[in-house]
Amino acid sequence: MITRRTKVQLVIFAIITLLGVSFVGARYAKLDRLVLDRTYTVTAHYPQSGGIFTGAEVTYRGVGIGTVGDLVLTEEGVDVKLDIENQWDKIPRDTIALVGNRSAVGEQYVELQPQTDDGPYLVDGSEIDDVATPIATEELLGNMSATVGSVDRDALRTTVTELGLAFAGTGEDLQKIIDTGNSFIKTAEDNFDVTTALIRDSNTVLEGQLASESSLRTFADQMSLFTSAMAGADADLRKLIDTGSFAATQLRTFLEQNGVELSELFANMVTTGEITVRHLPAIEQVLVVYPYAVLGAFVTVGKKNKEDGGSGFWDAHFGMIMHEGPLCHAGYSTTRRNPQTDREDLPLPNVGCKERIDQSNPRGSQNLRRVSPFPGAGEPVIVGYDIETGEIGWDVAQAPESARGNVAPPSLGADSWKWLYLQPMLDH
Structure with a gap:
């Protein structure tokens, strides 16, 4: 027999179970939104729906943040209402609304891909014009069919045959290429920071090249003139190259001998x-x-014909210009003779013109002006x-x-x- 206490416990458990199931069901069916609106609406303008439907999931960086609301037809395409939960209020306005396929079956969803991390952010009533939709399946299949149909079968057969001949027996070499490629990718990953720094610093080099544009242009023009001159002397250069070895041999023989x-x-x-x-x-x-x-010399020696009033013989004309410069006195007054007692010639040491060349007329080769190397x-x-x-x-x-x-x-x-x-x- 069930006691009264047990009956009360069962009733309380049933009530708790009913409340829990009701709450979970309401949240799953999103019935709470009928009573309390906890979302804000953003409109994305699409040229075509791309297969999106009402109730599809809206994600932001791979995380679900809302659902797709109403789809409204317009003259330009389709306006898709995105109902985003209020807690996701830091989504930049500079965002791409991409309609993607979650699986091969074709379950579409809207992925918001931000182009920046800074504001301004999306709010209720914001609009997104930067959108993208997947290629329609029928369009993809049609393009593939047209591409395959445009290939010449004979040319394709020849290509496949030649590729088969080219890669026949090269399995080990191809494996080495693949392994080396993996090593290259691993090395590139290890040096990713160095590569990015190189790309970033290359901007400085490019700016320097841009600043030297006029110099580079001048160099290119001069190089063009040089190459044109070389092209014009092509025959001579060929002759020099052809005969240069023989001349070099003769020169070497001459030097050796x-x-x-x-x-x-x-x-x-x-x-x-x-x-x-x-x-x-x-x-x-x-x-x-x-x-x-x-x-x-032509003026001094000349010949004048008789027809011109001359003698017809070679004549030489000489002239002398006598010009006596100032006499030199300095250097001759140091030694004197006494006519009362000295009757013989006395030596005159250190007697000579002591004046500068530009002050008198000194004689002797010792006074000749000479040039010096320094x-x-x-x-x-x-x-x-x-x-x-x-x-x-x-x-x-x-x-x-x-x-x-x-x-x-x-x-x-x-x-x-x-x-x-x-x-x-x-x-x-």
């Missing part, structure tokens, strides 16, 4: 070059004055000669290194570029 003589010749040329360098200003002066001397070098000396022994000596004092340096001497003037090949001879 005359190696010792050439070394001596080059050594002597270095000495000659040193002497020439030391007297380079004087040589330059001779080259400047020589044309005037030749011109004066200031303060004095008389340039390359080779020494001993009068007593009659031998030539090469160990002579050279100009101080401080006077030479790596800078072209002022005496070269506008031809200072010559110092590039003259200095090695001086340093030899």
Whole structure:
């Protein structure tokens, strides 16, 4: 016999069970929305429905956040109402509403794919214009059929046959390629941060290239001119290439046969070059004055025909211009003779003109103006000669290194570029 206490427990259990089943059923059937609205509505404008239906799930980053409401036909397509739960209020407005297929059966749903993480966010009444729908099955099958029908069967048969011949017996090689590809992908994943940094930093390089656009354009133009000149000289270049090996062989034979003589010749040329360098200003002066001397020779010696009033013989015309400069006094007054007691010639040591060249008319080769290869070098000396022994000596004092340096001497003037090949001879 059931006691009264047991009956009360059974009644309470039945009531609790009924309430639980009712609550779960109401939540599953979403009957609570008939009483309490806990969603906000967003409208997505589609050119076509893409198979979406009322009650389909709405997801955000793979998480269900609501359901599809009413579908409203418009002149532009279909407006789909998306009922999103209020707790999902941080969905950016910059979002794509994609209609996707959950399975091969064709169960559609709406996936919201945000393009940014920042606001503004969707609210009740917001609209989404950036939408996408899957390709219709009939359209996909039609396109595939058209693609397959456009392929030439004979060409396809030839392609398959050639591929079979190409890959026949290459299973191990293909396996190595696949394995290497996996290793490459693994290495790329391990260096993902380095790759992204490289891509990000490449923007700096590209900006530098953009800033050098004019220089690159000039380089391209000059390279075009160079290649055009090379193309114009194609025949000469071909001839040079054809005959270059023969000339190189002859040059090598010449060097092998005359190696010792050439070394001596080059050594002597270095000495000659040193002497020439030391007297380079004087040589330059001779080259400047020589044309005037030749011109004066044509004026001095000439022939005038009788028809022109001349004698018909070669005539030489000479003239002398006498100009006596100021006399030099300094240097002659240091030694005096006493006519009362001295009757013989007395030695006159250190007697001579002591004045500067530009103040009087000094005589003697010692007063000749000389050019020097660099200031303060004095008389340039390359080779020494001993009068007593009659031998030539090469160990002579050279100009101080401080006077030479790596800078072209002022005496070269506008031809200072010559110092590039003259200095090695001086340093030899």
